[in-house]
Amino acid sequence: MNQPIEGNEEPYIYTGTSVHTDTFIRNSLRSFIPSRFSFNSPRLFFNSKATESTLGQKNPKVVFVLGGPGSGKGTQCANIVEHFGYTHLSAGDLLRAEIKSGSENGTMIQNMIKEGKIVPSEVTIKLLEKAILEKDNDKFLIDGFPRNEENRAAFEEVTGIVPEFVLFFDCPEEEMEKRLLGRNQGREDDNIDTIRKRFKVFLESSLPVIEYYNSKDKVRKIDAAKPVGEVFEVVKALFTPVDDKAAA
Ligand SMILES: Nc1ncnc2c1ncn2[C@@H]1O[C@H](COP(=O)(O)OP(=O)(O)O)[C@@H](O)[C@H]1O
Ligand SMILES: O=c1ccn([C@@H]2O[C@H](COP(=O)(O)OP(=O)(O)O)[C@@H](O)[C@H]2O)c(=O)[nH]1
Known part of the structure; x- marks a missing residue:
């Protein structure tokens, strides 16, 4: 033997x-x-995964939160965190924090954001991985990522994570434009020139990601033009387990 x-x-x-x-x-x-x-x-x-995950033993549940700039992703994520115990990771917030930290990539990230361009996958994915590993939670909302097909494929390849589902906040451009111009958070990219560039990038690069997940039956599309509370009622139903709904 x-x-x-x-x-x-x-x-x-x-x-x-x-x-x-x-x-x-x-x-x-x-x-x-x-x-x-x-x-x-x-x-x-x-292992069922094709490559070894950079997340080690951690195998978190992930929901991607996607939608155009100003569609209300951040607003709704705050509500989901409060009610359902997820950790909210905004890719844009992580990139802005990286600029502030004085990192060597800071200037490059700042220039990309000012132009409404998508920061290289490697940079964003490293920040997301670090944030996932740092938090003592196994449920994450990843907001504003993946923004293009390359982001999506690279994230899946590196982390082995496949999202549980994808929340897609669908909102007309005029409404998003109005919200972004009124957002008032002092963001360098909330000016009309950059907003137009961001809309173009969303249509050309980010919508194909949503179409990809739609072909896998993973997209939950929500009318995001309604008031915040009404949007959240729809969101809430998606996160409430079936058993709880039956009991209610
Ligand atoms: N359903 C809504 N109706 C009206 N204004 C909204 C709604 N959702 C968000 N807002 C406002 O619009 C702006 C953009 O929302 P935000 O959540 O930051 O969008 P995103 O994260 O998609 O860029 C914010 O000022 C927010 O308060
Ligand atoms: O995965 C990401 C997320 C954001 N961004 C950059 O950060 C900006 C702001 O993104 P955020 O999600 O914070 O705001 P939104 O445009 O959705 O309002 C984008 O226009 C991009 O330049 C990026 O390059 N990759």
């Missing part, structure tokens, strides 16, 4: 079955697993 099979000198790491069963599985898998996977990292096989 427990003798390595001849010709198999690899260290035994996987502890799920006996050595023989494990060696048999590994030898059987060897013929069709692509060579880029290392047999020294059994976790890559016995």
Whole structure:
């Protein structure tokens, strides 16, 4: 028992079955697993994910909150946090904090935001990962990310996270424009020139992400042009477990 099979000198790491069963599985898998996977990292096989997650053991539940600039994402996230115990991570807030912290990427991020452009995925994903690891919670609202297909694919690849669902706040441009011009948070990008650029980026780059998730039946589209309370009534129903609804 427990003798390595001849010709198999690899260290035994996987502890799920006996050595023989494990060696048999590994030898059987060897013929069709692509060579880029290392047999020294059994976790890559016995995990359902294609690559090792940068989040280690953490496997949080994530809801993406998407919608045009000014559609009310931040406002509704605050309500969801209060009622349902999620942690709110706004990608835009994390990027603005990074500028303020004096980081080496600060100037680049500031210029991108001023132009309404999408910051490189690598930067945003690192900030999101760090925030997820820092918080002692396993339920996150990720607000304003992914903003393009590259963001989406890179995040899934790096973290292994697939969202539970995607909240999409659908709002006409005139309404969003009015809200952004009245937001009054001293944001450098809430001026009419940058707002127009952000709308264009939303239509060209962010809507395809929503279409992608729609094709996977993950999008919950909400009419965000209504007053805050009415929008939240609809949002609330999406977060309330089915059992609770039946009991109510
Ligand atoms: N349903 C709503 N009706 C009217 N104003 C709203 C509504 N939701 C948000 N606002 C206001 O519009 C502005 C933009 O909302 P915000 O939540 O910051 O949007 P986003 O995070 O999508 O950019 C804020 O000043 C907010 O108070
Ligand atoms: O994942 C993100 C989120 C935000 N941004 C930048 O931050 C700006 C503001 O985004 P935020 O979500 O804070 O505000 P919104 O435009 O939705 O009102 C965007 O226009 C982008 O320039 C980015 O590059 N990547």
